[in-house]
Amino acid sequence: MIRLPLVLFFSAVLFSTGVYGVLARRNAVLVLMSIELMLNAVNVNLVAFSQFWHDITGQVFALFVIAVAAAEVGIGLAIVILIYRNRETINVDEVNLLKW
């Protein structure tokens, strides 16, 4: 059995990597990919705690997270395509219409 702190540390590293990607990258598609990375790190945590507490509910929640992530990617990429069609760019720094 893998010890819980190891898995928690591993998923924390993955999550931090995803956060860095969201904050530092400017390509909107890469930002979405970094969000996927963060969601996956959360999933690893859920599954690890599911094994630790001998309760399968964590795996059910991981399943829900995967379904919601699929929906999120569909909408997100559609929005990215729409932005590209209107603004000719997917650089998130240049999409600043809502910035005050």
Place this chain on the structure above:
Amino acid sequence: MAPDQIVFWVFAPVSVGSAVAMLFQRNAIHAALFLIVNFFTLAVFYLVLGAPFLFAVQIIVYAGAIMVLFLFVIMLLGVDREESLVERLRGQRPLAIVLGLGLAAEIFVTARASLGLARGPANFDETVNVGGNAQALSHVLFRDYFLPFEVTSILLIVAAIAAMVLAQRRERTTVEAAGEAEV
């Protein structure tokens, strides 16, 4: 060392390495390929952590469906565009280092606290995965979490319709011409 620990120590560096490599790729296609590697290693983790059903779902949904969607959009928007990795905000880096160190300290404290939680190596397959992981999962999913399951299906339908409506190219010539003709 137990077999699952060996698997963990083999795949954890690959997973973290592919995630970091993904961030520092200028080419979006290469980043997507590294992300696929990361998803596969995470699937292996699910297998080791006693979730073989999630292993299959991870490969089918993430490495299959979602990454194909990503690659499709990257191809659609043009693969040759490269972005600079230079930061633009002033004073961002020192602040980020301070806050990052704070986060690392928090993670360290949390991991230390969870050290005390260590349990005996009871076998997950004998206590929870009775009759198979998919069976145990479906018992909980379709009994205790049936309403959220149905809501998720509605969410997926709405998301699919919304994606179609958003990405649809408006037919300027026919629709607006018809509208102007009516006016």
